[in-house]
Amino acid sequence: MEIITRVQQLLSVEFGNQAIAVVEESGLQPALVIHRGKLAEVCLFLRDHEETYFDFLSCISAVDNGVADGSFSVVYHLASIPHQHQLTIKVTVDNDRRLDNLPVVPTVTGVWRTADWHEREAFDLMGVYFEGHPDLRRILLPEDWEGYPLRKDYQEAETYHGIAIK
Known part of the structure; x- marks a missing residue:
């Protein structure tokens, strides 16, 4: 039986619909x-x-589903090293794209410690807020950077603290 089918069955028994x-x-x-x-x-x-x-969270990726769609997805790639199987799960969040109203997803840092860095990167570059994260702050860009550069509607700044960027 394919792992995704078995996981569906297990989740249905545990959580219903x-x-x-x-x-x-x-x-x-x-x-x-x-x-x-x-x-x-x-x-x-x-x-x-x-x-x-x-037992292994391989990757978390945030996806901008586009301005017209008005949603973001967060994709989790899971692996079981002992069982040698993989699974992809996603969460989709509708959002109005305002910078003062970030899409919110619960953190999974309590499940896999490696989620700490993955979630910080998704926050920094896409603006997904991971509720309950122990230290959610920018990881690649300066703390005072405005906007989220991997969003499809991101407008590049011409300067940063008076220094030309382009």
Whole structure:
């Protein structure tokens, strides 16, 4: 049985229909889109369940789904080293793109310590706020940088503290 099918079954038994919002089967990697409010619980379950044991968070990526779509996605690539299987899960957040109203996703730093750095990078470059993160601050750009450079509507500044950027 394919791992994504088995994970669907396990999550349905554990959480009913409250965990999985959508199953994406198109593209190179199928993914489970998880309801934002259940993300941390689902991740903890997937890490600790003896059948899945996703002990390694390979990557977190933030995706700007476009100005017209009005949403952002956060993609989590999970791996189980002992079981040698992988899983992609996602959370999608509708957002009005205002800089004073960032898209909010719960942190998973309590599940995988490596999420600390991945979430900080997604915050810094895309402006996704990870609620509950122990030290959410910029990691690549200066603290006073305005905007989030990987957003599709980002306007590059011409200067930074009087120094030409372009």
